[in-house]
Amino acid sequence: MEQTAITSSRELDLEHLWHGNLQHHGLDRRPPLEVTGAHGCWIWDADGRRYLDGMAGLWCVNVGYGRQKIVDAVAAQMTQMPYYPLTQSHGPGARLAARLAGLLPGELNRVYFLNSGSEAVETALKIARQASRRLHPGENRFKIISRYRAYHGFTMGAMSATGQAFRKRDFEPLVPGFFHVVPPDPYHCDFCAKEPGCTLTCADEFDRVIRMEGPDTVAAIIMEPVIGGGGVLPAPEGYIRRVREICDRYGVLLILDEVITGFGRTGKLFGFEHSGVTPDIATFAKGLTSAYLPLAATVATGRVFQAFSxxxxxxxxxxxxxxxxxxxxxxxxxxxxxxILTEERLWENSAQVGAYLKNRLIELGAPSIGEVRGMGLLIGIEMVEAGTRTPMRESRVISIQRAIRDRGVIVGRNNDTAPGLCNTLTISPPLTLTEGEADIIVEAISASL
Ligand SMILES: Cc1ncc(COP(=O)(O)O)c(C=O)c1O
Structure with a gap:
């Protein structure tokens, strides 16, 4: 039925929209924020209240809101030729593929475009399975190994690679052939608790699983350079290199999921640059367009691509x-x-302001902050019961997140991940964030603890 003009968006939302990851019962008492405007690092709600968007939407508006250059480029393309599929070809697709290949290490030079990070991961998994069968004739390589706490997307394959029980349990059984290992988490590490330092035993777990399963059945390892939505867990020094060595030892492809870490988020243009490792396949989305329009990409090396020729x-x-x-x-x-990203070298601001913000959060020294970790403008604050390493109850983390929002700053939270580990506040603002804006984030957090 046609709606009357007096019905507000809020009412229409409550009546008809189905939001993911949100309990709709009682939503009328605390409706989602209706965002009506955005500029730089800031958003405005329907009541005209301003918030500093400490999550850049969903970890994605890397160049910030209100970039007219992107708007103009899209409008011009819309006018000239609004759509044609890549079953044939068009200039913007070819130019962006070349541009991306030019930014990546030379071997990563073949680009398949999609619409979302989930699709990019799904495609990477399919490429890995099909390529592995062709690269290793006579073997049956289909297994994929990933990490607990990782997030790789909502589609069945990407969800099977995801290591977050709460995101999967209602949809199981998932796709066969997926295995998980424990990720690095120095703050809670069981492997190295009695060691003087990190032994990278968690990386060696991949080796163990490959041997147990039989290397001739394993197609790929997939991982994020920094686990993002699972609680911001960076790879320790040497970890990704060790995983690359294991892949090479057994002929297993390495897929790096750069959906969050790509395009400056971690203080370098790509997350894998910190490790000096080049993956066989990489997935991108979010920062590829800074979410001005949906776009994702799965990029493969020439060797993987040639397996299909x-x-x-x-x-x-x-x-x-x-x-x-x-x-x-x-x-x-x-x-x-x-x-915009390359002209303004926004990964440099990400590194600089990210380090400043992280230090300021550490300096708060709050007893309920267990650990502040991250790289560049990708930061996690692990909340604990005061003075312990026991993860804070999720209901308390939610209250703190709301209090921060009531002070005009949006931060995220690793919700619906693994049992007992939904206790990390996340910060992932536009990469244009200034130190003054970082101070606003710190002050809102400090006042809300
Ligand atoms: C590392 C990673 N991979 C994949 C995805 C899925 O991306 P999308 O939500 O665009 O499907 C996400 C989403 O946050 C992600 O963080």
Whole structure:
């Protein structure tokens, strides 16, 4: 039925919208924030209240809101040629693929466009399975190993790789052939508790699982350079290099999920640059367009791509089609976004202001802050019961997050992840954040503890 003009968006929302990860019962008492405007690092709600967006939407508006250059590029593309699928070709798709390949290490040079991070991961998993069968004839490599606490997306394959029990339990059984190992978490590490320092035993767990399963059955390892939504867990020094060595030892492909860590978030252009390791396949989304339009990419090395090339066998091609993936307007947004990101070298601001913000949070020295960790402008604050390492009850973390929002700052929270570990506040603002804005975040957190 047609709605009357006097019905507010809030009423329409409560009546008709279905929000993910949100209990709708009682939502009328605390409705979601209705955001009506945005500029720089700031957003405005329908009542005209201003908030500092400490999460850049969902870890994605890397260049900040209100970039006219992206708007103009999309409008021009919309006018010239609003859509054609990449079953054929178009300039924005080809140019963005080349641009991305130019920013990545030389081997990572083949780009498949999609619409979301979940699809990029799903595609990476499919490429890994199909390529592995072709790279290792006579073997049956289909298994994928990932890490507990990691998030890789909501589709069945990406969810199977995800290591968060709460995101999966209602949808099981998931896709067969997925295995998990414990991620690095120095603050709670069981492996190294009695050691003088980190032994990287958690990285060696991949080796153990590959041997137990049989290397000739394992296609790929997938991991985020820094676990993001699972609680901001950076890889310790040497960890990713060790995982790369294990992959090479057994002919297993390494997929790095850069959906959050890509495009400056961690203080370098890509998360894997901190490790000096190049993956066989990388997945990107969020910061690729800074979310001005949906776009994601799965990028493979020439070696992986060549596994699909055959003069005799037409079935060797990668068997997947997408209607919207690589939409020309999204690609135009991506090109303008990468211009801004590289002209302003925003990863440098991410490193500098990220370090400043992290230090200021550490200096708070609050007894309920167990650990502040992260890289660049990707920061997690592990909340604990005062003076202990016991994770804070989730209901208390929620209250603190709300109190911070009531003070005009949006921070995130690793909700619905692993049992007993939903206690990390997350900060992932636009990479244009200034030290003055970082101070505003710190003050709102400090006053809310
Ligand atoms: C590391 C990682 N991979 C994949 C995804 C899925 O991306 P999307 O929500 O765009 O499907 C996310 C989403 O936050 C993510 O953090």
């Amino acid at each position: 055959s003069a005799e066998d037409d079935t060797a091609k990668f068997t997947q089609v997408t209607t919207f993936g690589g939409h020309p307007c999204s690609c135009a947004a991506g090109l303008a976004n990468l211009d």
